[in-house]
Amino acid sequence: MSARHGNGTETAHHVVVLGAGYAGMAAVVQLAARVKGRDGVRVTLVNARERFTERMRLPLTATAQETAELSVPELLEGTGAQFVRGWVTAVDADARTVRIDDDRVLGYDTLVYALGAAVDTSGVPGAEDHAYTLDGAQEAELLAGRLTRLGGGTVVVAGSGLTGVESAAEIAERHPRLKVVLLGRDEPGAAMGPKARAHLRGALDRLGVEVRAGVEVRKVLPGAVELAGGESVAADAVLWTCGTRTSPLAAAAGLTVDDRGRVVTDSALRSVSHPDVYAIGDAAAVRQGYGVMHGTCQGGMPTGVHAALSIDRVLRGRRPKPFRFGYYHTPVSLGRGNAVVQFTRPDDSPRRIFLTGRAAVRYKETVTASPWPTYGRMKKMPASGAFWPRGGRFTRIRGTK
């Protein structure tokens, strides 16, 4: 179980987890709980901040609503895992080292790559310079400040995906004096069934959100966005929610990545080019029978748990099992008192069943509100984290068991 590092000293097998998001936290808590008290294994978590970023709640932060202060080092207390605060600036997958803040180097035997993804502002001129994003608490707070200072005017939310919908609803509800325009290629809730989609659209209409689907933003300017065709839409603030991009670190390290920079994994969630690197969450391209998984917390947390189980099995001389995951719901907040939950098949296509209104709000708050209770349970009972829908035939890849 021990490993030899570059300096020649015999040390414990060092598992380093990069990124304390939904997936990285699931991996580190699950692994630390499983190897606790076992000699020869140590676990380190590296993250930019001590405070856990609840990305799902950033639309609340962007409208100056309080969210819980969740401390990563506090959660790790008693697990035996070490926390290192810092910005990862490079990974050397051959030397098996990680560079932090350009001045510290950390060696690893097994790496868990969980650096997530950020919104993609690179494809449209002006988005990087003139639009707000919900990439982190600080970015969301900047938008909150701007919205509070605006006495009136127009806020354009660019991107009609679920982040755009939740943000538009939240802004419209908290700032009734602002006009909110939601722009995007697709109808909001396009992937939902017709009834759930109609509820979502009705809620946006009641909140006064002007929805413009089937449009393409070509440019973000100070004070406006320009659409394909040349039309200009005045905007006192623009929130950009279109598309995601991943950190360039994986590609720079020589790991095999897909066209979106995500680490391509095998069925056990190991990098196909570097099997001592596991990739999880939004930073990983994980293939299931229905295709490559898209970034969500519901899928990201199971990838973290599974990577931990795989590492534990390998350390005990056993073969890791294939990862299987099937989606089961799409919960969407529509302000504080309304929501819609579309239940799905494992391939994420909508079932007939859905919830709306208060029942959906309660469901969302109970089932998906915060991962903290889940991590807390996992610390004490690691097996409690290992239950998620495996997706049956939907997730089976030809040639695998």
Ligand SMILES: Cc1cc2nc3c(=O)[nH]c(=O)nc-3n(C[C@H](O)[C@H](O)[C@H](O)COP(=O)(O)OP(=O)(O)OC[C@H]3O[C@@H](n4cnc5c(N)ncnc54)[C@H](O)[C@@H]3O)c2cc1C
């Ligand atoms: C506004 C918004 C709302 C969302 N709502 C939902 C929802 O309702 N349901 C749902 O399932 N999904 C939702 N998502 C998607 C969900 O948040 C992501 O799928 C999830 O966060 C992915 O988890 P992760 O652990 O892979 O990455 P993240 O949670 O993004 O964590 C990555 C971590 O790595 C750290 N990091 C990144 N780069 C570095 C570096 N170089 N050095 C050090 N640390 C670094 C980050 O600071 C962060 O802590 C939403 C996303 C957004 C933006």
